[in-house]
Amino acid sequence: MIKVEEKLFQNRYRVDAGRPHISIVDASVCQHDCPTKQCTVCCPAACYTREGDGRVTLITDGCLECGTCRVICTDHRNVAWEYPRGGYGILFKFG
């Protein structure tokens, strides 16, 4: 059986340098007001990382544009989300 990691490896990602298409609106909300930090466990591409001091960092390289982080942050509405510009972002199913 093919593992999820192997299937993800077949995708390609074109980075739009300096223009991430998703951002955290207020980092202090993540750090102080969101104890569960569900984005850090629900993102299938592991774009969100829970840091030791409670901060959450976001690196959108490899994002699958699934929209999970936007939906899962409904309590705080702290994710600004849009699709990448044309020609950038995920390219599915190579290899």
Ligand code: SF4
């Ligand atoms: S779920 Fe939303 S508020 Fe909570 S850590 Fe993630 S982005 Fe921040």
Ligand code: SF4
């Ligand atoms: S859209 Fe999906 S893959 Fe992209 S950062 Fe959000 S949860 Fe992760």
